Amino acid sequence: MKSFLFTIMQLTSEKKRTMSTSVFSCFATLLVFGFSSLASAKTHHLHWEVSYMFASPDCQEKLVMAINGQFPGPTIHAKAGDTVVVELKNSLPTEGVVIHWHGIKQIGTPWADGTALISQCPIKPDETFVYKFQADKAGTYFYHGHYGMQRAAGLYGLLIVDVKEGEKEKFKYDGEINMLLSDWYHQDIYTQMVGLSSNPFRWIGEPQSLLINGVGQFNCSLATNQGINKCNMENVQCSPMVFKVMPNKTYRLRIISTTSLSSLNLAIGNHKMTIVEADGNYVDPFTVDDMDIYSGDSYSALITTDQHVSSNHWISVGVRGRQPKTPPALAILSYLNNSQSQLELPMATPPTTPLWNNYTHSKSFSYKILAAKGTPKPSKKADRLIQLLNTQNRIDGFIKWSLNNVSMVLPSTPYLGSLRYSLKGAFDQKKPRDRFGANYNVMKPPINPNTTTGSNLYEIKLNSTVDIILQNANALAENVSEIHPWHLHGHDFWVLGYGEGLFRKKDVSRFNFENAPLRNTAVIFRYGWTAIRFIADNPGVWAFHCHIEPHLHMGMGVVLAEGIDLVKEIPKDAISCGKTANMLMNQHG
Amino acid sequence: MKSFLFTIMQLTSEKKRTMSTSVFSCFATLLVFGFSSLASAKTHHLHWEVSYMFASPDCQEKLVMAINGQFPGPTIHAKAGDTVVVELKNSLPTEGVVIHWHGIKQIGTPWADGTALISQCPIKPDETFVYKFQADKAGTYFYHGHYGMQRAAGLYGLLIVDVKEGEKEKFKYDGEINMLLSDWYHQDIYTQMVGLSSNPFRWIGEPQSLLINGVGQFNCSLATNQGINKCNMENVQCSPMVFKVMPNKTYRLRIISTTSLSSLNLAIGNHKMTIVEADGNYVDPFTVDDMDIYSGDSYSALITTDQHVSSNHWISVGVRGRQPKTPPALAILSYLNNSQSQLELPMATPPTTPLWNNYTHSKSFSYKILAAKGTPKPSKKADRLIQLLNTQNRIDGFIKWSLNNVSMVLPSTPYLGSLRYSLKGAFDQKKPRDRFGANYNVMKPPINPNTTTGSNLYEIKLNSTVDIILQNANALAENVSEIHPWHLHGHDFWVLGYGEGLFRKKDVSRFNFENAPLRNTAVIFRYGWTAIRFIADNPGVWAFHCHIEPHLHMGMGVVLAEGIDLVKEIPKDAISCGKTANMLMNQHG
Structure with missing residues (x-):
């Protein structure tokens, strides 16, 4: 177990995984709140380069569309009202590219919506396009390719918009955990696209893996009660992501799905989740054991770390609505408070996500999502x-x-x-x-x-x-x-x-x-x-x-x-x- | 053998393989010569669409860049002085494309040379670019992609320019056989390109197959004296190309190589070849048992069908200059004069191309290529x-x-x-x-x-x-x-x-x-x-x-x-x- 422990700790620092950084940034944010400062909106200048790289998100190597050599792309952190400027250089050899800022309204900047042949021309290889837009509203967003099927090639990342300085969220939390969920195919997107456009038709099939923050493990069936033998816990590239938490705190999980196909369900062993945000809008809080996430959805869920101070818990992500042929993705919620010697795999089996065809369960979740108080109401009539x-x-x-x-x-x-x-x-x-x-x-x-x-x-x-x-x-x-x-x-x-x-x-x-x-x-x-x-x-x-x-x-x-x-x-x-x-x-x- | 016979005959008609059509077109050409007419130059209008398709050139399926659904692309036939107009529509999903007309000088039309970012911008997906140029000189040419490594994806075809109407070639022949030689990789070109541009470097390695007119057979080692067991002669898609000839005639073999990597050698059992043209220029005729062809070369070689009237002969194409890991490509020169019942595989083993590292042999061939009489001579001094x-x-x-x-x-x-x-x-x-x-x-x-x-x-x-x-x-x-x-x-x-x-x-x-x-x-x-x-x-x-x-x-x-x-x-x-x-x-x- 020591090598596994070492592996995970090394990964956490080496790959700058989201959790630790976001907790600290959140602390910093809270600190700023304390001053109730009303600093003016900032402009975030980003220089991004889209290129291919070889990567093994699920321990199977393939070409991945990366931004600045990262997969998933860099996380953007802004505050509501800030301006985001992304100078996007296309370093793909022969393909155009665009990036869509999913959930950003692009008020006054419709040309920056990043939808190829709708809002703009594809950016040509070796050329640079400047996306400049306002992060109009606090919330959990993401960005992704919107040309051909480039999103499925890995062109995506998170876009987190915090409330304005001096303003407070409607709910309190001590730290943030970001979970960018995706599905993963071993077949390249060209073969997928041509197959879908062929006669006879060739369907892409079910994904080979599910990824959490770009990490999964192909053919690892840990969560299906077949023991850990089939999963390689020694491989740093695809061992489960570990989210470290302190006991007796409240964490905001920001969860988005950019899957190509799969509808998902997420459950955390021994932790209930209180849904507080959907697609950048506050919702009337409700508490669930597991939550559905469809491609394009984003949520914030609060969890309270009320379990034993040295416990570990599996996070499972499974497929819904289609007969799954993909093992659930796994991550670990670790209470172990930076004490490396105590880090180990959870003893319990991972939580089982609901049966894929339990549509009643899915509808029940969607029906619970209602506006928080203070949300603008629709008029009674439409035009x-x-x-x-x-x-x-x-x-x-x-x-x-x-x-x-x-x-x-x-x-x-x-x-x-x-x-x-x-x-x-x-x-x-x-x-x-x-x-x-x-x-x-x-x-x-x-x-x-x-x-x-x-x-x-x-x-x-x-x-x-x-x-x-x-x-x-x-x-x-x-x-x-x-x-x-x-x-x-x-x-x-x-x-x-x-x-x-x-x-x-x-x-x-x-x-x-x-x-x-x-x-x-x-x-x-x-x-x-x-x-x-x-x-x-x-x-x-x-x-x-x-x-x-x-x-x-x-x-x-x-x-x-x-x-x-x-x-x-x-x-x-x-x-x-x-x-x-x-x-x-x-x-x- | 009957099914094999059926297979080949069916293929010849179904796939409109080059040989039979070109013989007829040549006869037609000769007929026209008889009138010594001096008709004015023609304009050939072609509508081409570049798209991906699934194809199995060597019985292994992969994505291939096709023109009008054909791989290799359509053969262009023109006469010297004719104008060729190709309206090229790019129907690739996300990539630019261009086509270079290899050997055409593009006098007065440098923008039609089809070299991406040198002579033109890549043609965007769903857009059409019009190539208009003069086939300035009779000769054996070809065309191919010239953006990224799209040539290696299969974007190529033949461009045959005959002498003007009323003019005669310097040599006589009764029919033409076109052989477009290429090498074939199973790895997609994106992976190849990214590997070549990576650190650590990833070399593309030797090709999986050699193709003659877009047909080969992966892992078929017939020509290396291991018997025919490893080759699938029943598979219509990759059974050897058959070139049918009549006995006691002279054929002009037009041979071009658009390989990605391999230098090649071609030999025909029991037939010597007399080289008469190189890259659209007459050469002083010389006769060889086998000939070297490098990527970008084109030749015409005359053969005389002086063997037994009912014999068959292997055509072998092997690798030179690099230790080969690719079995030779094979085709059949068949004397069987349309009599289907007599068609069978040649009894002899295919001719063995020279040892890959016999550089003396290669140099000897290149040194023999000298200008035909009447070719303009270089001046004595350069500027x-x-x-x-x-x-x-x-x-x-x-x-x-x-x-x-x-x-x-x-x-x-x-x-x-x-x-x-x-x-x-x-x-x-x-x-x-x-x-x-x-x-x-x-x-x-x-x-x-x-x-x-x-x-x-x-x-x-x-x-x-x-x-x-x-x-x-x-x-x-x-x-x-x-x-x-x-x-x-x-x-x-x-x-x-x-x-x-x-x-x-x-x-x-x-x-x-x-x-x-x-x-x-x-x-x-x-x-x-x-x-x-x-x-x-x-x-x-x-x-x-x-x-x-x-x-x-x-x-x-x-x-x-x-x-x-x-x-x-x-x-x-x-x-x-x-x-x-x-x-x-x-x-x-």
Whole structure:
């Protein structure tokens, strides 16, 4: 056990793992709070370089997209109101790249949203693009690639926004633990992308590993009660992450999921979790034994270290909603208070996450998420209702996901530029539909022969209130309907309600106008619907899509535009491709 | 054997293999000659789409870069003086792409040379670039990717230029057989590129297979006298290519090599080959039992089908100059005159290519290549002498190839644009050296501590005559010096001579001014030098580099510029990146 102990301690210092640093930064933050200073907002200048490196997140080596040689990328720490400037150099040999700042609204800076061909052109190899935006609201966020399937190649990291100096969080805690959850495939993303776009279709399958802060262990089945024999505890690269805590304290766990496919559940042995934040919004605190996290979600959960002062506890992360073929990820919550000699593996078996198909359990968790007091409430009425039917379709033999019979393809000119400059022919002009056929049977495989691919756009009236009903349905195979976490760029939305089967007008009566939670990501359950409402108050072009990387690649998304005439001058290098490049090059020529 | 027979016949028709079609096209050509018509030059409009597909060139599936779903890409057939227009759409998900037309001089169209960041910006995904150029001279050419290591991903094909209508070749033949030779790696090119750019260095190793017209068989050791058991003759995808011939005819074999690494030797059982063309230039015919082909070379060889009318013969392609770990590629020359029932494998064992390290044999072949009568002769004197010392170096821990202590890196703005528009700071302004240290010991590992990477440029006076001495040396390891085939864009050059050891002034007396062959690719042998001469009569920016893909990636090249002020207006989409894009977007803004 000594070598294991040494291994873990060495790792903690060598790799600057998140926990110890974040605890100290939190202490520093609390110290500053003591002074109640009201220092003005800061600007954080960051120089980042995206490149490939060889890494073995789960002890199997492959190419990983790294930032400044780090995987996951560096954690950004800012305070609400601060400006973040990231000079992003693309050092990939032949590929473009962008980075999306997930949860940041980009008010006044829609060109910095980092969505390739929606808000900007991909940054060319050897070129640098400057993202400059305001961290508009305290919360737990992250960033990730948003071009092709580059997120799945490892291009992601955390973005933590603390409350302004002098302000206090709504809850108290003594330290922070950050957990960036992801799933991991051994197959390269090119093979994945081409397979998904092939006929016959090649599905990416279940991930090989789950990662916590970029660390997992392939084929390690510790958590499935098969003993530790199959796990290599000596290998520094993929031995379980250890989060050290002091007894009798309260810790804020910041948990985000940037999985490519998997929906997750997290449980900590002998510790309950009190959920206090979701997607950068306070929620009415509630306490659970385990929590679900879908791709694109972020949460803060408080835990109290009320167990024996020298105990250790497993943290398990398992798969939900799909029959798991991936062993749970493991980490250790260690009370051992820097006393190296006492560090050892927890005696207990890791907590078992709920059965993958216990949907009642999943819904129960989502339904508990309600707005904290003081959260703005939705108005009683919306100006527009868009019902988006999510269907899996076969289009010319290729399997796609469609919304109201259109499977999203992106144009070669970013919408933001072509709309701002009223360029013709840059995308499909046919307006996408707000409704689907009234008699659609969501319980059966799709019968929609007119499904097509398209780069159509939803134009939204500025400052209007929009309801979107995300309607799930049966996939191509009988008796299959999948979970989809939908993420909206540029806005928070209220989750007005969830329901089973086809949404009907009368379901409006069940909408929650009292304490609907504000989120930027919401899940639709199998065969169900989810109603969201947002105010279109952010001039720009915004993606709204399933956060599952292969589903997005297969067209599961729509694009919304609002108040384009109020968009200020877009930096030229954000739109130096396609028709906007031609326009800029010819404007006086 | 019947199923094998069926297999081959089916393949021949299904895959439209080169041989049968080219024989017919040749017959058609000869027919036209009979009329001695002088029809005006044609324009060939081609619509190409580059995308990935799954393919199994050697019966092992991997992602392949295909053109219009074909690997290798479509063969272009044109006549001298014709115009070729290729509208190239990039349908790769996230990568840029270009295509270089190897051997085409691009007179008046330097922006169509297809060298990323030298002659043009990489074509962005979903965008189309139009290559328009003249097939200036009859000969055997090819095309290939010239960005990152995309050639090694399979982005290549043949470009055959026949003599003008009404003109005759210098030699007679009854049919044509095209053989596009390549080597094949199972590792994807991203892993290869990152490995080559890593510290510690990761070499790509020897190829897994050799391919003839895109077909090989992994781990099939038929040619090494181990019997046919290890080769799968039933598999249609990688059974040997069959070239059908009629007895007592003369065939023109057009043979090109676009290998990533391997130098090759080709031999045909019981048939001698008479070399008549090299790189689009007639050579003084000479006859050999086997021929060497380096990456970037193209040849025409005449064979006479003077064996038994119902015989079959193996064609072997083996590795030279590096200890081979790759079994020879095999094809069959079949006399069986369309009589399916007689088709069978040759009884004899395949011809054995010379020992890989029989350098005397290799040199003997190269030395035999001399200009045909009527070939323009070099002038007696040159205006400038550039001596390029090829060294392998360790720069900041990374292994690179350097020329006169500079390892080539390309700028993010294509030279052609930044030079044409006199943009400052687009590349390293320090002029590269025409000489290296006089006392450099080419027989020992390099002692050149000042080696650096750079995007420097050789500026060449228009219409001047330039000699370049390519000087080989010892690599980083003791007693290692490798073969490098150097290819010059935009020009043919005379090969004035080869020598051993360090080139010295007195070696000029050995230059061949009588019948120096014109080529666009020339090899330097281990520890040797090769002297070439060209006339800088083609306004543009031209790469001159080792044609071995990993060596080029490691910096083994230089860039030459001549007569830039005479370059006509460059299409904007050739230079819509980097500083030229900024200039074009700001020129009147």
